[in-house]
Amino acid sequence: MKTQQTLSPTDTLEELIKWLLPEQANLQVDRLVFTPGELTLLVTSTQPVGRCPVCEKATRRIHSRYWRTLEDLPWGANRLRLRVHVRRFVCATASCPRKVFTERLGPLAEPSARRTDRLRDALLALGWAVGGEEGSRQGMVHHMPIGASTLLSLMRRHGERTFPTPRVLGVDDWFFQQDHPTGTILVDLERHQPVDLLLGSDEQVLSDWLRSHRGVQIISRDRGAGYRKASERAAPQVKQVLDRWHLLKNLGEVIQKTLAQQIDVLRQAGQQVKNHTQQTSFAPPESAQPDGQRRKPPRRKPSAPSPRRAWQMAMHQQVHELAAEGKTQAEIISRLHLHRQTVRKYLRMPTFVAHYCSPHPSSVEPYRAYLEARWHQGEVMIKTLWRELQGQGFTGSYKSVWTFLRHWPLPAGLTPTSSCSSVAALTRRGAPATPTPWRVKWLLLHKPEELKAKDAAYRQALLYLSPHLSSLSALGQDFVRLIRERQSEALLPWLERAKGCPYEELQRFAHGLEREFPAVQAALTEPWSTGQVEGQITRLKLLKRQMYGRANLDLLRLRVLHAA
Numbered sequence: 001m002k003t004q005q006t007l008s009p010t011d012t013l014e015e016l017i018k019w020l021l022p023e024q025a026n027l028q029v030d031r032l033v034f035t036p037g038e039l040t041l042l043v044t045s046t047q048p049v050g051r052c053p054v055c056e057k058a059t060r061r062i063h064s065r066y067w068r069t070l071e072d073l074p075w076g077a078n079r080l081r082l083r084v085h086v087r088r089f090v091c092a093t094a095s096c097p098r099k100v101f102t103e104r105l106g107p108l109a110e111p112s113a114r115r116t117d118r119l120r121d122a123l124l125a126l127g128w129a130v131g132g133e134e135g136s137r138q139g140m141v142h143h144m145p146i147g148a149s150t151l152l153s154l155m156r157r158h159g160e161r162t163f164p165t166p167r168v169l170g171v172d173d174w175f176f177q178q179d180h181p182t183g184t185i186l187v188d189l190e191r192h193q194p195v196d197l198l199l200g201s202d203e204q205v206l207s208d209w210l211r212s213h214r215g216v217q218i219i220s221r222d223r224g225a226g227y228r229k230a231s232e233r234a235a236p237q238v239k240q241v242l243d244r245w246h247l248l249k250n251l252g253e254v255i256q257k258t259l260a261q262q263i264d265v266l267r268q269a270g271q272q273v274k275n276h277t278q279q280t281s282f283a284p285p286e287s288a289q290p291d292g293q294r295r296k297p298p299r300r301k302p303s304a305p306s307p308r309r310a311w312q313m314a315m316h317q318q319v320h321e322l323a324a325e326g327k328t329q330a331e332i333i334s335r336l337h338l339h340r341q342t343v344r345k346y347l348r349m350p351t352f353v354a355h356y357c358s359p360h361p362s363s364v365e366p367y368r369a370y371l372e373a374r375w376h377q378g379e380v381m382i383k384t385l386w387r388e389l390q391g392q393g394f395t396g397s398y399k400s401v402w403t404f405l406r407h408w409p410l411p412a413g414l415t416p417t418s419s420c421s422s423v424a425a426l427t428r429r430g431a432p433a434t435p436t437p438w439r440v441k442w443l444l445l446h447k448p449e450e451l452k453a454k455d456a457a458y459r460q461a462l463l464y465l466s467p468h469l470s471s472l473s474a475l476g477q478d479f480v481r482l483i484r485e486r487q488s489e490a491l492l493p494w495l496e497r498a499k500g501c502p503y504e505e506l507q508r509f510a511h512g513l514e515r516e517f518p519a520v521q522a523a524l525t526e527p528w529s530t531g532q533v534e535g536q537i538t539r540l541k542l543l544k545r546q547m548y549g550r551a552n553l554d555l556l557r558l559r560v561l562h563a564a
């Protein structure tokens, strides 16, 4: 039950209250009323005159008075409500279209707002930090209750920020969502501040932005054609700088593609190393350091199974061991204390397949029946199955099909062979599989003396089988050094060499770089890069996840612009 007490302010109390109220609010305190958890201040505006919002002329002619209620910052654990006695004024200008207007409260609150400016700002700060839903929950905890949708509309109304046009602009694309896959983020590289988030990543999007923001002098970008054309057409005077990291990434992709075309040679080299490890031709050079001091190629480690998964796998194994010993189902059940269904399920499963429940079912799930049928017909090439699904309108990636199928046991009678390489590689756990183009690229981009003996031997075997690859290796290493050490004078000779190399992919890469030579050159002479932009994209992804992946672009944009 609420009890109510009314106090008349003494001088000291009035002083305290004034001190707690917003500064320059021009309020005279009349009453303080409090109920548990809530304080109400009855105040009167003391502004001497009213100023017409249309003609801006001051007037003292009062039309009428009314009460306005404003929510303010809480006092301790109490919500604070201001009941302000305000006036309506009659405009002093006869010709003014506004005859009567309400009193403006200046720095206290906006016209017709239900919250004081300082409460609004506190709520907005919450919104920018944690979003609408969580902001609403936090507001409740901190005695500033607000609904999530009200907070969101407050953020939309007050969130627009304008920035001066950057002199040095970093631009990159980012993944938005299924319907609008890509967006463009623009970052002021000098101020370390994202300045805009645009939908789409094509030429038009950036051109439009550049046309309405004159004054950019330098653009740092990746090698995508969209941004290049946009910069050339909408702002031809702007100096373009390619990003060094993206250049190295592109080179890596080129080498990987080239190697993928020679997968048989890669496999053969692996086989030779295996067969001839004892032979001197593949022995490590004598000057070699002990293995411990050498660099190891990075490996994509399979993630460790969760305790639950590990337990399931152990149980699956024990069920099969007991069955192999001739134990009946009932005996296995009583021995392992498992449910009857579980034991049956494990017995049907030659290899353990986890049926984990993902909150987002795989996009491949609708095709399960088709895949099962094909699998049992013996089609275990994941790439082939992926192509077949594409023929049926599947739009997901190869990776999603691979993830879906990777734990499926091979059909009976089928042994892992090179005809099902992806599965074969997975079933031969621990055995050294053919190095992937990705891994071989890494081996080629390092000097033999930097590698472990086993890797150096593989590298040597590979170059022995395909001598041209040493030119690919040398060109790759030189390009990495050229970029890292910013040797701009070495660029032109490198391009000439690359254009004359026997690998078509690399030739194309060189021709492409030549076409935008000034931008590549600038990558080596200018300090700018899109590294900062990548950082902003990471932050953006974090915000997007916080918004449960269903972020509207406008809100996401505002939050990104406020987060920095």
Ligand SMILES: [Zn+2]
Pocket: 052, 053, 054, 055, 056, 057, 091, 092, 093, 096, 097, 098
């Ligand atoms: Zn007026």
